[in-house]
Amino acid sequence: MSSVRSSLLLGLAVVLTACATTTGGASSTPASSCPPSGTEVSFAKIMNPGFAEDYVGCSVTTKAAFVATGAGAWTFPFSTDDKVIIRVLPPGVAGSKNPLSGEVQANYVALPKEGSDAVFNLKPGDLVELTGGTYVKDYGNFKNITFMATSIAPANQ
Secondary structure (H helix, E strand, O other): OHHHHHHHHHHHHHHHHHHHHOOOOOOOOOOOOOOOOOOEOOHHHHOOOOOHHHHEOOOEEEEEEEEEEOOOOOOOOOOOOOEEEEEEEOOOOOOOEOOOOOOEOOEEEEEEOOOOHHHHHOOOOOEEEEEEEEEEEEOOOOEEEEEEEEEEEEOOO
8 A cells, every 4th residue: 555655646746846847838939030130020910929939039120009118917938127118009900908907908018228218208109110029938828929129219100
C-alpha cells in the first residue's frame, strides 16, 4: 500500500512541478522576414491575430486613431517600466465600451517614455502615425498583441 501511495505522491509532484514551470504559451520572437523598414501597413492588419506575428521586431509605419492614455486594468506580459501605454483603434472604427469599466475597448501601444509628451495633448479620434512592430504572447486560447512603437507623430490626413 505504501508503494502505491509513494507512486501517487511522486506522480503528483511531477505534475505540480511541470505546472509551476510552464509559462503558458510562446513569447514574442522576431518575425523571420519583416517588410522593408518604413513600409506602411494597415493597423487593423498588424493587430489581427492571423498577421500580428509577421510584424514582431519589425519597423513598419501605420496610422491609428487615438482613444486614451493608460492601460486601465489590463496587465502586460512585458515590463512597462520607462514606457507610456496608450489605446488606439484602426482609423474609422468606433470603439465599444466595456460593460464593466465603461472604458472604450481598443488596441494597446507601448511607447518609449522619452519623446512621448505629445501623447498627453491628443484628443480621442486624433490620427497618429506609429512606427514599430508587434509583441505577441500566445496563451493558446488567445493572443495578447501590443504594438511596440519606437515613435509617434501626428498623422497627415
